[in-house]
Amino acid sequence: MQFLKTAFWVVLAVVIALFSYNNWTPTTIKLWGDLWLVTPLPVLVIISFLAGSLPFWVLHRISRWSMGRKLDSAERALASVKPVYPPSPPPPSPPPSTDGLGGTDNP
Secondary structure (H helix, E strand, O other): OHHHHHHHHHHHHHHHHHHHHHOOOEEEEEEEOOEEEEEEHHHHHHHHHHHHHHHHHHHHHHHHHHHHHHHHHHHHHHHHOOOOOOOOOOOOOOOOOOOOOOOOOOO
């Protein structure tokens, strides 16, 4: 599984590098007022992608944190519960001893 994860990231890095190499043209963006930003197109695309994925990443981290807290709480509650055993039956009485006369052991 680790090989597939590594292969995926390598392929993604190669695709990003090829895109950046083929589209390295200056792009002008008007920010506000008389403020302009001249940046290469790949930088703009990558920053836009990261800005768009940031809210979903934060939501993912918050939900994992919340589920982790709930799981820890449930595990602590489960560990603190003492098992309830049914009452044990009384020990069996010893069988009556016979001395062959049908009497008791006392002489």
